[in-house]
Amino acid sequence: MTMRVKMSKINKGKEDVERSEWMFKNSISIIILVFMLFLAACSDENEATSNDDQSNKEDAEVAAEEEKESIVDQMETVIQVETREDMKKQQGGTLATDITLKMELEDSTEEQLNTEIIKELKAEFKKITEETQDPTEIYKGFIYLLGSHHYKDVIKKAEEFEPNFEEPFLPDPGKSEEEVKNEPEKGKAIILLDASSSMLLSVDNKVKMDIAKEAVERFADAIGQDNEVSLVVYGHKGSEADADKELSCNGIEEIYPMGDYEAAAFEESLSTFESKGYTPLAGAIKKAADMSQDFNENVTVYIVSDGVETCDGDPVKEAKNFVKDSEDRTVNIIGFHVDQNAADQLKQVSEAGNGEYYSAESADDIKTTIEKAWLPSSIDLAWAFTKAPDSWEKLAEYERFDENLNQIKDIIQKEKERYDEALQILRDEELVEQEVTDDIRELIYERYNKMMDLMRDFRTEKIDEIDGRAKEIRDRVDKWTEEMRKRKEERGDMF
DSSP states (O other): OHHHHHHHHHHHHHHHHHHHHHHHHHHHHHHHHHHHHHHHHHHHHHHHHHHHHHHHHHHHHHHHHHHSOOHHHHGGGOOOOOSHHHHHHOOOOTTOTTOOHHHHHSOOOSOSOOHHHHHHHHHHHHHHHHHOOOHHHHHHHHHHHHOOSOHHHHHHHHHTOOOOOOOOOOOOTTOOHHHHHHSOOOEEEEEEEEOSGGGGSEETTEEHHHHHHHHHHHHHHHHTTTEEEEEEEESOSSOSSGGGHHHHHHOEEEEEEEESOOHHHHHHHHTSOOOOSOOOHHHHHHHHHHHTTTOOSOEEEEEEESSOOOSSOOHHHHHHHHHTTOTTEEEEEEEESOOHHHHHHHHHHHHHTTOOEEEEOSHHHHHHHHHHHHSOOHHHHHTGGGGSOOHHHHHHHHHHHHHHHHHHHHHHHHHHHHHHHHHHHHHHTTOSOHHHHHHHHHHHHHHHHHHHHHHHHHHHHHHHHHHHHHHHHHHHHHHHHHHHHHHHHHTTOOO
8 A cells, every 4th residue: 555655646646746747848839839930020120121221212212313303494494585684683603613714705716615624514504405496495504504794783883884984073053962062061262351541542433442342242143152261350449549559459350250152241230330540450460360270171251441450460470370280271362452562562462371462452443353263254254165074084984894895795695605516516416407506606796686685775874874974064165155144235245
């Protein structure tokens, strides 16, 4: 019994071991199977991914090819020239980027297309002719590849040309605001009027002071067109008595303050004084110097006097001091009915002041002196037409514009020469039929002639502008001449 039990346990143990071994083997098999299935799945996934990548790459290449424009499509940006603005809009050829403006303007008979450009041109022509045999489309390729980059700059420069005629000097009270605006900055004029007692004497049955006032008023009206004006009187204080000498010699007064000439105000200032006392000529010149010490403009002193210094001053010294620091200052004098002694002194004063001395013996003389010295004479008016541009001056402006215009025409010519060379290449490569090259040659000439016609129209436009500017100046000169003649007739001056 015991033996049987033992055997039974032994058999049971063997069975357990065998069962365990079987289960272990089964587990290993299952693991290997699962691993192999995993590897197979990974392989399938990689293959699928690879196939997807290849498919995506092919799709991308197809898409890129579809998106890429043909060269004929790119040539649609070429502008057909109908106006000058069209020329300015030309983008320039893709093979002409290295052609400088200097090269376009050079006077050369050599061929413009170098070996490298010719090589690229042949390749591009092959692409174009593979897509189309239409002459118009192929000619667009000429412009797309070889057109000039420089039209915009040179045309703009020519368009900005303006006539450059010298502006005439016309001291005209009728000038327009625009004309006055464009004139040089006004100078300053100081009129020193002698109102000493000697001006109470008569000349031609009229009081010298009254004659002088009328003359000064006309004078101020003339010089006031191009200068600010001031009126200073001296000798109008006190009397010629010894007791009043100090008062009279110090009585120097600005009665019309420096500023633009206004006829009514100036005439009113002349009515505020009478002739009375001594002649402080030196003091009056010093007064002008003190008034103008801060002026930066030209300053001119005009003195109307009938006598010598009587206040112990030195008018020659004061005149020298007035002009010593500036070449833009002068002292001019009209000696009205003076004796030889006074004339000599007044001449010395004007010379010291780098100015002029004028003698007036009568009422007519002082009027004529002012007219001749500071208003145009009849002879001046007769030659006034020379102030306007003449035919030679206009011709010079035509030629100056043509220098700009010829640059544009040179570029047109050089561009055409490149097209002619390109046409020969197209023919030599036998990429098109003879009939097509003939049509392209005709298109080249049509474009060239159109551009040259535009340049002729452009020149006509500028010539009209130059002539118009010259006529505008001439019209102003004629108007000024007529007005000045009327003024002289009104004053009875026929000289």
